[in-house]
Amino acid sequence: MCGIVAYKGPKNCYPILIDGLHRLEYRGYDSAGVACLNDGKISITKRRGKVIQLEQGLKTDGKFQNCDGPGIAHTRWATHGKPNQINAHPHKDQSGNIVLVHNGIIENYNPIKKFLKSKKIKFKSETDTEVLVQLIGYFFNKGKLNFEQSVRAALQRVDGAYAIVVLNKKEPDVMIAARKGSPLVLGVKDNEFFVGSDISPIIKHTQQIVYLEDSQMAIIKDDEYKITSIDKDVSLPKKVEKIDFKIDDYDKGKFKYFMHKEIHEQIDTISNTITGRAKKDRVYLNGLLEYWAQIKEADKIFITACGTSWHAGLIGKNLIERFAKIPVHVEYASEFRYNKTLIDNNSVVIAISQSGETADTLAAIKKANEHGAITVGICNVPGSSVSRETNCGIFTRCGHEVGVASTKAFTAQISILYLLALKLAASNDAISKASLRSHLDFSENIKKIKNVLKKENEIKKIALKYKNANDFLYLGRGLNFPIALEGALKLKEISYIHAEGYPAAEMKHGPIALVDKNMPNVFIVPKDKTYDKIISNIEEIKSRKGKIIIITDSKDKILRDLANDLILVPKTNHFMFCHLATIVLQLFAYYIAVGKNLNVDQPRNLAKSVTVE
Ligand code: F6R
Secondary structure, eight states: OOEEEEEESSSOHHHHHHHHHHHHGGGOOSEEEEEEEETTEEEEEEEESOHHHHHHHHHHTTOTTOOOSOEEEEEEOOSSSOSSTTTSSOEEOTTSOEEEEEEEEETTHHHHHHHHHHTTOOOOSSOHHHHHHHHHHHHHHTSSSOHHHHHHHHHTTOOEEEEEEEEETTSTTEEEEEEEBSOOEEEEETTEEEEESSSTTTTTTOSEEEEOOTTEEEEEETTEEEEEESSOOOOBOOOEEEOOOOOOOOOOTTOSSHHHHHHHTHHHHHHHHHTTTEETTEEOOGGGGGGHHHHHTOSSEEEEEOHHHHHHHHHHHHHIIIIIOOOEEEEEHHHHTTSOOOOOTTOEEEEEESSSOOHHHHHHHHHHHHTTOEEEEEESSTTSHHHHHSSEEEEOOOOOOOSSSOOHHHHHHHHHHHHHHHHHHHHTTOSOHHHHHHHHOOHHHHHHHHHHHHTHHHHHHHHHHTTTOSEEEEEEOTTHHHHHHHHHHHHHHHHOOEEEEEEGGGGGGTGGGGOOTTOEEEEEEOSSTTHHHHHHHHHHHHTTTOEEEEEESOOOHHHHHHOSEEEEOOOOOHHHHHHHHHHHHHHHHHHHHHHTTOOTTSOTTOOSSOOOO
16 A cells, blocks of 8 residues: 655656645555655655645645755555554654655564664654664664665565655765565656656656566666666666556546546446457457467466455356356455465466555465466556566456545456456357357447436435444345445445345345344345345345345336335346446445545545555
8 A cells, every 4th residue: 555656857846746646645545745855955744634635734834836856755554553644654764864655564673673772763653664764774874885775785674565765865866766565666757757656646747667676676866777676786677668558637527526426437437348349249358369279278267356356256257157167266365375276387367456556466466477377467557567467468448446445447347257258158169159149239238327327316315214224234146146245345445334245045144143123135136047036035134124125127016015125227138237236336335425424535444556465
């Protein structure tokens, strides 16, 4: 988590850094800070809270106008130490010479802190980051090592994951960036240098990008830079890539929250994701071309991801097994990375990630690559670590997803998985051309999303009725079990109401004990082969006085009689029903959270991109 942006060049760094922080705020928003080297002095400003508070602070202090030296900035998602101003980055060493921003976790900070304390070094914050800057300062202030050597010496002694940028007022012409585990990107443009946790704060300034590899350092001195490993001061080749990628400006349009806007964008994002990839009776996934011969031969597929993307993975399993008849194993990336997963060089491992920067997902990909598996990324951010670390992949074409709760990325991910399942089925002759053609005919079905969005007021009214509930159960079967999980996750993330998703029939094996007259139970009920079974499950809850909310495409009276509230979506096919039910649940969660006056775009304790373990 945490976002880093840094600038070294002739311009005033503050506007560049603050704009960069706004773009990185999705990574954490507990506190933010900026340090600038100006006239031989380090000037640090920090604020608890959002980047806007930091920006206002800089303006009030009259600092915003002017900084002629390099600057570093940070937006924090707290790991070690409370989210307050003292723990906010940048951190200084005791002498005040060195200043640093950090993303990641220094795992052995305790013994190092003890050692530094024995050398009479006093600490101001509770962070692991201050330990690192103090260690650099310790080496530098002994007088035997220059700045670069001191950074190298300190980094060689720390364990864990980090991306850092460091300045030193005694060597004001130098800026040092380094990474291990956490991503870091350098942008270059004549005599200007930009560093970022990802390309989002950089790309509007330059398209010339160097993705630092693991355990590499970039040392920028005057108008030159070199890349070395952290271990040795030997220059490595500069792999400058031209990234042709535009990042949209942040604009909520007519909406109050990005999440709301992103829910409404789904008709376009699903269409964009499918366009050109589904044509009559053929699926084109060009990003997989090079590896398709091996992928289609897979006798087992692994899917790994976290959170919402993991829910998409469960849908992927259902679809691939159903259409292509290939067994699929889905595992949380945080488990996959450590479990004894049976992968080898015949395995195909699909990693799903909106951000492309999730630490656990990246570690799972690394493990799969080390075992010789073919790794496939399904990802929303071109240039992200997932897109770079996998052998091949497919982009969801959603544009920037700003709201912390993932919405449009999820429906695009499941659309890609649908196409992949159908392509695998077609390659293995597991589906007829006629059936393929009908599955790939999205045009009419996508339009039905509009009908669901038109029901927004009805969904809002129902949501507000339940906004004070303490617990929710979300229940669905088959393809709609993951949709139930996703609906429950959306609600708890943004409204802080406890919610759980279950396969509808599984509820009898425990969760039903929770049901009483206060408990809302959301049932997802398409008119399919499990319809009658799910009605029995509803009866079971009803007879225990639980409140029943039904999302269905059936007009049957029996459902109306059972439901306290019912949301009817248009008739479509099984797969499109998942999209429609998802959108209803997104709006339902959204209006409960808004009804509770919560900031749905930046819920407490969360960050958009989880870059720590
Ligand atoms: C939920 C949500 C998270 C993410 C998870 C994985 O709304 O956003 O659960 O889905 O952190 O993130 P990505 O997909 O970026 O790897």
